[in-house]
Amino acid sequence: DAKTTQPTSMDCAEGRAANLPCNHSTISGNEYVYWYRQIHSQGPQYIIHGLKNNETNEMASLIITEDRKSSTLILPHATLRDTAVYYCIVRVGSNTGKLIFGQGTTLQVKP
Amino acid sequence: SQTIHQWPATLVQPVGSPLSLECTVEGTSNPNLYWYRQAAGRGLQLLFYSVGIGQISSEVPQNLSASRPQDRQFILSSKKLLLSDSGFYLCAWGFRNEQFFGPGTRLTVL
Numbered sequence: 001d002a003k004t005t006q007p008t009s010m011d012c013a014e015g016r017a018a019n020l021p022c023n024h025s026t027i028s029g030n031e032y033v034y035w036y037r038q039i040h041s042q043g044p045q046y047i048i049h050g051l052k053n054n055e056t057n058e059m060a061s062l063i064i065t066e067d068r069k070s071s072t073l074i075l076p077h078a079t080l081r082d083t084a085v086y087y088c089i090v091r092v093g094s095n096t097g098k099l100i101f102g103q104g105t106t107l108q109v110k111p
Numbered sequence: 112s113q114t115i116h117q118w119p120a121t122l123v124q125p126v127g128s129p130l131s132l133e134c135t136v137e138g139t140s141n142p143n144l145y146w147y148r149q150a151a152g153r154g155l156q157l158l159f160y161s162v163g164i165g166q167i168s169s170e171v172p173q174n175l176s177a178s179r180p181q182d183r184q185f186i187l188s189s190k191k192l193l194l195s196d197s198g199f200y201l202c203a204w205g206f207r208n209e210q211f212f213g214p215g216t217r218l219t220v221l
Contacts, residue, residue, distance in 0.1 A: 032208070043201045043212025044155065087155075096162060097143045097205035098170075101155040 004088045009106040012082075018075040020105050022088030025069040031092050033064060034099065035073045037084040044087065044101070047073065078109045113138035117202050117213040124220055130175075130189040132216050134202030137183065143205035144185040146177055147212075150198040161185060192220045 005023040012018040024033065035047040048055055048062045050071075055062045061074040075082055087104040114137045124130060136142055146158040157170045159177035167177050174193050178186045185202055197220045202213040 034208070036210075038155075041199075041215075043203070043215055044210075046209045046211070049208055096160060096168070097210065098145075098157060098160055099210055100157060101147075103154050 004090055004102055006086075006088050006102065006105045008103070009108065011108050011110055012075075012078045014080060014109055014111050015077055018078040018082065018107055018109070020073040020075075020086050020088075020107065021070065022073070023070045024088070024090045027068050027090050028092075031090045033062065033068075033071050034089040034091065035060070035062065036087045036089065036099070036101075037082075038087070038104070039081075039084045047086075078107075080109050080111065083107060083109045113204070113206075113211065115202060115204055115211060115213040117200075117216055119216060120214065121217045122219070124192050124218065126194055126220055127191045130187070130192050130196070130218070132187040132200055132202075132218075134185040134187075134213060135183055136185075136204045139183070139204065139206065141182060144179065145203040145205065145210065146185065146187050147201040147203065148198045149201065155201070159187070194220050196220050 032049050032051050034049040036044040038044040048057055048060050050062045050064055064071045085104040085106050087101050089099050116135045143162050145160045147155045148158055149155050159167055159169055161167050161179045164179055164182055175189050200216045203210045
């Protein structure tokens with residue numbers, strides 16, 4: 001599975017959009033981009049995933065560049081409860097479904 | 112709806128003692144099951160995964176083992192705990208493109 005690079009930490013003002021970048025320059029054509037988040041002392045929570053088209057759900061939007069070498073997770077109106085570690089993961093859809101977590105981005109939403 | 116259970120929630124064990132952590136899933140059949148560990152201040156590390164009863168794949172060499180005696184039961188074990196086994200242990204089940212995590216067990220080895 002391709003490696004991802006994320007900033008170690010980011011701050012965001014409450015009510016503003018949080019834009020979390022992820023680089024995955026070695027991604028291959030059949031690899032998906034997944035985003036999970038982990039609130040302190042809890043298990044990770046699935047947010048969204050995509051292959052090449054932009055995706056949106058009730059939690060967030062995922063913007064994938066045309067060359068697929070990077071992506072951005074957007075939380076449109078960040079709240080204090082969105083403070084968490086956000087993980088960008090790239091993997092092939094397979095029977096095993098393994099996820100390899102990196103260090104992620106610690107997002108601090110401030111009032 | 113699907114539910115994943117882990118117990119105990121916290122555990123303090125002496126070095127050299129055995130370990131058994133249990134994970135059960137309700138509301139689904141033949142799930143992929145996973146054990147992860149998160150050491151203090153570090154990221155999640157995949158330890159084991161299973162695609163069916165009796166089928167266990169190990170991701171990293173270590174002092175731990177896993178077993179899947181029933182379709183929706185996943186057990187993490189050790190014969191003799193080390194200090195380095197301390198951490199937050201998470202069980203997860205997978206369906207299609209998502210994984211769903213349990214509440215975790217916080218293990219402290221003294």
